[in-house]
Amino acid sequence: MVGFAPLTSRGSHSFSAVSIPELTQQLFDPRNMMIGSDFRNGCYLTCSAIFCGKGLKMLSTFVGNSTAIQEIFKRVGEQFTAIFRRKAFLHWYTREGIDEMEFTEAESNMNDLVLEYQQYQDEVIDNNVYSVEEYDEEEVPAKVDA
Structure with a gap:
């Protein structure tokens, strides 16, 4: 972003x-x-x-x-699936030497990317990232809340 x-x-x-x-x-x-x-x-x-x-x-x-960003990837994936299912505009690409399988592979890669982002989002983030014991008297890194 x-x-x-x-x-x-x-x-x-x-x-x-x-x-x-x-x-x-x-x-x-x-x-x-x-x-x-x-x-x-x-x-x-x-x-x-x-x-x-x-x-x-x-x-x-x-x-x-x-x-x-996974919201954008999901939306693009849904739009791609709708167009690819009808095979709309596919002839333009196959004439240039791109195989249909490459589109299927690209869709699979994008779905994997969405799942990876979802995995990161679902992870439980420990709110106690920095503890006093860990840093003793040293300066504790600033915690940023967005």
Whole structure:
């Protein structure tokens, strides 16, 4: 998943400065994501937020790997199955040398990917990731709640 902040028109940038907390909140807003999936329905496996600029010309970019992407894969899979079942447009591909079996294999790979993301989402995440005993007097890593 990819997100950008602030998502405003070019002319409105000169009217208000955005702070890092505001940019961070906008980054994780589903309306600023570049894909039609709500990340709140899944959990992030990895993510990165990059902040650039200063003052009025401040912006940020977000890249994340979330289990919520499986919604998109499921939707594409359903659409593919409906078209492939009717063999619509298949002749365009077979004329170019692509075998029907390659489509079946691609569908299977995508279904496996959905199952893998579902497996990650279903795993029970231990809320006590960091304990005092483990780190003693050392600095405990910050816990991020999305």
